[in-house]
Amino acid sequence: MLVYTLKRSFVAFLILIVVSGLTFSLSHLSADPALTIGGEQASDEDIEAIRKFYGFDRPIYEQYFSWLGRALQGDFGESYHYKQPVVDMISGRIGTTMTLGVLAILFALIVSIPLGTVAAMRPNSLIDRFALLIAVFGQALPTFWFALMMIIVFGVWWRMLPISGNTTWAHFVMPTIALGYYATPALMRLTRAGMIEVLESDYIRTARAKGLSPTSILFKHALRNAIIPVVALAAVWFGFMLGGSIVIETIFNLKGIGWLSYDALLRSDLPVVQAIVLIFASFYVVLTLLADLLNAYLDPRISVR
Amino acid sequence: MAEAALPLRRQQTAEEILEPSPLSKLRKRIFKNYSFLIGAIILILILVVAVLAPVFEALGLIQDPYAQDLAKRLQNPFWHEKKVDPDHVFGTDKVGRDYLSRLVYGAQISLLIGFSTMIISGSIGTVLGVTAGYFGGRVDMVVNFIINTRLAMPVFLVAMAAVVAFGASLWVVILVLGLFLWDRFAVVMRSITMQARDLDYVKAARALGCSPPYIIVREIFPNVLSSLTVVATVEMANAILLEAALSFLGFGVQAPTPSWGLMLNEGREYMFFSPWLLALPGTCLFLLVLAINLFGDGLRDVTLERER
C-alpha cells in the first residue's frame, strides 16, 4: 500500500512538472511580458531594463527552471499587472472557488446518487426514464446558457435569489446548481449502471438468500459497492469543475480563482495564469490520487493489485 | 466415439427457426431504439440544412448571413406582438443581419468545428490508445502518462490561453480543441485494443509473424470501430459545447462568423429585452448536442449488445 502510494505520488508529481512546463512555454509564446509589465508609459529602454531584470532575455527553458525552482518553494512570482505576489492574490480568492466547487459536487452527488439508485432499482420505469431525460438534457445544455436562464427566471423575474456576489450562502445557490448540474449526468449514469450491475451480482443474491432486510441489502451491500466508482469519478469531476468555474464565476460575479484566471488572461498576466493552471492541475492530480486511495480503502481488493 | 455411439438426428430447434437474420435484427434494434431514431432524425435535418444553406440562399429562402443593414438592426421575430419586418422571419441582430440566415449558416460552423475537432482528436487519441494497448509494457506506461498529463490540464483555461497566444480564429479554435480532446479516444481505444489483442485470431496472426501495423489495421481496427464511433459522437458534442463556451467568453471564433456560440455571446447583451437573440442560438446548440448525444447513446445500444 505504501509503495503503491509512493509510486502514484511520484507519477503525480511528474505530471505536474510536465503540465507546468507546457503552460509555461505556451504562455510565453503569447506576449512579451516586458511590455505588459512596463505599462502604457514605458520607453524602449525601460522595456529593455525590465527584460533584463526579469530574465526574459534568457532561453525559455532557463526561465522555466528558475520559475519552477521558486514555485516549488511556494513563490509564484508577482502579478505583472497588479504588482502583487501571485500567492496572495490566489490565496485571497481560492476560498470562493473551493466553496463553489465543493457545493457543486455535493449538489451533483445529492441529485445523482438517489436518482441513479432509484432508476437502477426500477429499470425502464417512469422514474428511470425521467432520470435518463435529465441526464440527456444535462449533457446537451450549455452550462453558461443554463446559468443565464436561471438568472432571468429566479433572479430577475421572481427575485427569489441574489444574482451576483458571495456575501451569503444564498448567493451560492444558482452558481452551485449551474455548475453541479453539469456533472450530474455523468455521475447519475455511473450510479445507475453500477447499481444495476451490483443488484444483479451474486453477493446481492446471497444477501437476499440470507433473508436480510431490503434496507440492509440496498444500503449496506449494494450502494457501498456501486458508489466506489462514483466517488472516483466525482473526484475527477471536482477537478474538472474547478476549471469549469471560470464561466460560472464570471457570470455570477464570484471573485474566485476562475474569475481571476479570466481576468489575468485578458491582461496577459502570465504569472497568475501559470499559477492557476498549476493549481487546477494539482487539484486534479491530488484528487485522483486520493480517489484511488479512497477506493483502495472502500474496496479492499484494489490495494492488492 | 460419442457420435458413433449416439448418432445425431438433429432437428432445427425452435430457437434456430425463430432466430432472425442479423440484418433484420439490426433493423429491429434500430427501430426499437427511439433515442437513436430521434437523434438521427434531428442530426440529419441539421446536416441537410447546413449543407444546403447556399442552395437555400440561392433560392431566396434565406439571405446573406453577412449582409448588414444598420437601419434595420434588432428587428423583432415573427411571433413578436410589436412591429415585425416580413423580410426577417427571426428578426435581425445588432448590425441588422438576418437572424434566420445566420442560424442556418451557424449549423455549418458548429458541424465543421465538431467534425474537424473530432477528426484531429480522434486521430491522436486512436493512435496513442491503439499503440499503448497493442504494445503494452513501457509503451503503455508512457502513453498512460501522456493521457494523465492531458487530463490534469484544465482544458478550458489552457484553451483560452492558447487562443490568446495564437490569436482567435476558427481554425485556431479547432486545432486547440483537437489537440485537447483526444483523452477519451485514447483511454477507450487502449482498453479495447488490449482486449482485442488477446482474441484468438489476433494471437494467431501474431504467431504467423504478421507485422504490428498489419495486425492493428487488419485485425484489431475492425474490432474497435463501433466503440470509436460512439466516442467520436461524445467528443463531437463536447467540442461543440466547448467552442460555444469559448466563443461566449470571447475567446473563440471571431465575428462576423455566424457561430452559434458567438451569437450567444452577442445575443447575451439583449437577454433581458430581446430574449430570442439568446434563446434561438441556444436552442439550436442544445438540439444539435442533444441529437448527437442521443445518436451516440443509441448507437452504443444498437451496435454493442445490451448486457441487461
Place this chain on the structure above:
Amino acid sequence: MHLKSLVKFATAAVMGTMLSTTAMAGPDDDSLIIAWGSTGPIEHVDNYVNTNRTGIWFSRMVWDQLIYREPKTFEYKPLLAESWEQLSDTVWQFNLREGVKFHNGEPFDADDVVYTLNWISNPDNGVKVQRNVNWIKEARKVSQYTVDLEMKRPFPQAFEFLSGPITIYPNEYYSEVGPDGMHKQPIGTGPMKVVSIKTAEEYVFERNPDYNWGSPKGEAQVSRMVVREIADVQTQIAELLAGGIDITADISADHVDQIGGVPGLTALQAGTMRTGYIGFDAANRSGHEPVNNLKVRQAMAHAIDRESLVKNLIRGDAGVIHTPCFPTQFGCDVNAAVKYDFDPDKAKALLAEAGYPDGFDIEFYTFRPADWAEAIMGDLAKVGIRATLTKMPYFALRDKQRNEGTTPMFLMDWGSYSMNDMSAITSHFFKKGPDDFALDDEVAAWLETGDTSSDAAVRKENYAKAIAKITGELYWLPMFNHVRNYGYNEQLNFIPYQDEIPRFWQYGWKS
C-alpha cells in the same frame, strides 16, 4: 414539538443568512448601491498605484486635489488651494484652505501638500503613471498654508494634472502606512469616507460629516454608499432589474432604450471625450502593401459611413470626430483637420487609382464590441475591401501592436485621462512613444513644441500643423467620441458629466 421548533430555527437561520445583505437598493435606507467594473476591478485603490478608470472614480470620492476643474466649462476653481499665482515660468505658489480635516482627523496644511508632491515626484516611489508626476521638480513649504511648486520646465498642462490625477494625501498617515496601508484603509479629505474594502468585490463608504467647508465638489447626498465590482455588464443589468443595485455606468447604447422602458428605471447617454479612431499601419511595419498607400487609406476613409455608425450604434449625443483629439481639448482645432465625407463612389475610384480596383484583404483588430467593427467592415465590403476581424483583449492587442506591429488596421480609442488638453491624446500617440505607429518626425517635433511652450498661441499653431498632417496623411481616421451609458433607479438625482467621471456622492434620492 421538538421537530417543529427545530424547523422553525432552521428556517430562521436560512432566512437570516439570505437577508443579511449590507444595504438595500432603492431610496428607503438613504443608501446608494453602485455597480462598476466591466473593465476589470481596482486591485489597488491607492490613486498612485491604480491605473484603472474606476480607480479615478474611487479617488474622486475619497480624496481632493488642489484645484477643481469645473466639469462643464473646464474652468479652474479653488479646491484645497484657495488661490494661486505664477511666480516664474516654472514656479507656482498656492495658498491653501484652512480648517480642512482628513478622515482620520489629521488637519490639512502645507506639510501634506509638500509631502505628497515630493513623494510622488520621486521616481523611486514608483508612481504607476509617471507622466502624471514627472514634470514636478520640487514642492516647498512657505508657511503653514502656503506652498511653492517648482516644475522641471515650463509645463502648460500642469493644472490639468493638479486638478486631475494628483490627489493630496495625509503626510503623517501615508508616511506610516505607505501604499498598501492606503489600500487597506484609504484616508483623504474627500466627501466620502471608506468604511471597508473587499478588494475587487465591494467598497463601502459613508458620508464625511466634516466635508462642510464649501467645496465645489459638493457634500455627499446619501449617508451610505456601496460599490460592487461586477465585471459582467449583463450581470449588472440583471442586478439593476432585480433591484440589487441603484446605478450602473457600464451599459451599452442599446440598453439605454431597453432599461428606459422598464418601470422604475431610467437610462441616459452622456457623451465623453473618449475618442475612437481607426489606426492604419502607415509606417508599414505589418508589410501590408495596400494600407501603406495613402490613396487606399483615403478610399477607406470615404467608404466608412461614420454618420450612420454614430446614429445607429453609438447614439446619444455622440458625433463624428475629424480630429485626432477631442474638440474641447486645448489645441484641438477642428478647422485644421482634413475631413473625409462618406462617398463610396469616390472610394472606389481612389481604390482603382491606387491599383486595387477589385479591393484587397486586410486584417482588422479591435478590443471594443465587435458590432462597431463589423459595421465598419460591412461598409468596407461594399467597396470591395474584405476585412477579417480579430477581437483581442486590450492589453493583448496593445502588446501585439507594440511588439510585432502586425496590425495593418485597428479600431481603438483613448480617454485622455479626462484631461482637457490635446497633449493627453495626440502627443501620446504621435511623439515616438511606444504607441506611436506612424513614426512621423515632423509631427513629433510640432507636438514637442506644443507640449513645452508656455505661449498659448505657439502651442495652438504647432498643434494645428500636427492635426493637419495626421489627418492629411491618414495615420488615423478619427471616428467618433464615445458615449457613456447610465442605467439607474428613476428616483435618483443623476447628473452626467462629459469627462467620464461620475460624481456618485452628488447623486441623492428625490424626496
Place this chain on the structure above:
Amino acid sequence: MSKDVILDVRNLKVDIPVSAGMLHPVRGISFSVARGETLCIVGESGCGKSLTSLALMGLLPKTATRTADKLDFLGQDIRDLKERQMAALRGVNMAMIFQEPMTSLNPAYTIGNQLIEVYRRHIDPGKAEARERAIFLLEKVGISAAASRLSQYPHQLSGGLRQRVMIAMALMCGPDVIIADEPTTALDVTIQAQILHLLADLQKEFQMGMILITHDLGIVARVADKVQVMYAGSTVEEGPCQAVFDSPLHPYTSGLLRCIPVPGKTQRGSRLGSVPGIVPNLVGDLHGCMFRNRCDHAEAACEALAGDATQLSDGHAFTCRMTPDEAAQAARQTAREVA
C-alpha cells in the same frame, strides 16, 4: 406422509417473458424433501435446476412468475407469502449455497461481518453470541484459525475456503433445509469432493433436509437418498437413488449414466454433457417429449406425449412413451455400447 416432510412441491412452474414470447424454463416439477433426507437434482445446464432452487427461495428475477399446485414449507403454504415474510424464512429456515463462491461474498465486508449479520438479523442482535457461533461453524466446516479469519476479506481467501465460508453462513441459523446449487462447479477438481463430502456430513450431523444440485454423478450415487433427473424444465425420471442408478429407464438418464464413473475406470468428477445434441428452446407453446430430437428411440408418438409419468412400485417414475420393459431394454443397449 410418514416421514417428517419439510418441503413439499407439486407442479412447480416458472415462466419468464422474453422478447420472443414466453419462456417456460421450469414446467411442472414435483418433489418432497424430508428431514435428514438428501434430494439430488441432476441435469444439463439450462434444464431449469437453478431456477427451481431460486423459485423455492423466492429469489426469482422480478420478471419471472412462479406457479405451483402446492408449495408447502414446514407445513405452511408459502406460495402467496409477501417478500417480507419470505425474507423471515430465508436464512433461518431455508438456506442456500450458490455455485460461485468467488462472487457470492460481498467484497467490501469481512467474512466475519457477513457471517454475523445473518445471525444478528434472525436470531439475536447481540454481537458476541453471533461471533461465537461463526467461529464454531467455521471450525465445523474445516477452517483453521477461525477467529482470525473473521477479519479477513473474501478476496484474501481461496475459492475452496470461500465456499466453506458460504456453507458456514448457510448454517448460521440452523436451517431446516439447505439448498446447494452446484456448490462445487467453480472449484478445483481436488476440492470438489471435499466440499461435497463436507456438505453431506453436515447434513447428517444437523439432520437437515438437503437439495443438492450437481453434475457429479459419483457424489450423487454416494450421498443422495432420492434422485430427480431434469431435462428441459421437467422431470424425466425420479426415484430412490439406488433404483435410478441400477435401472435407469429414461433414455436421457441412461445417456447420462453412460459415463457414470465405474470404480477404477472413470475418473471422479466426470462431467455430463456428453449426450450429443442441444437442449431445445423453451419459448412458446411446447408439447410432446422435449428429448425427442436427441433420442435414439424417438418416434412420431413422442410428439404427442402428454407428459404423465409412468409410476413404478418403489416411487421410481419416468416420463416416456416407452413401457418400463422397452425402456429397460433400450437402457441396456446404451450401456453395452459404452462398454
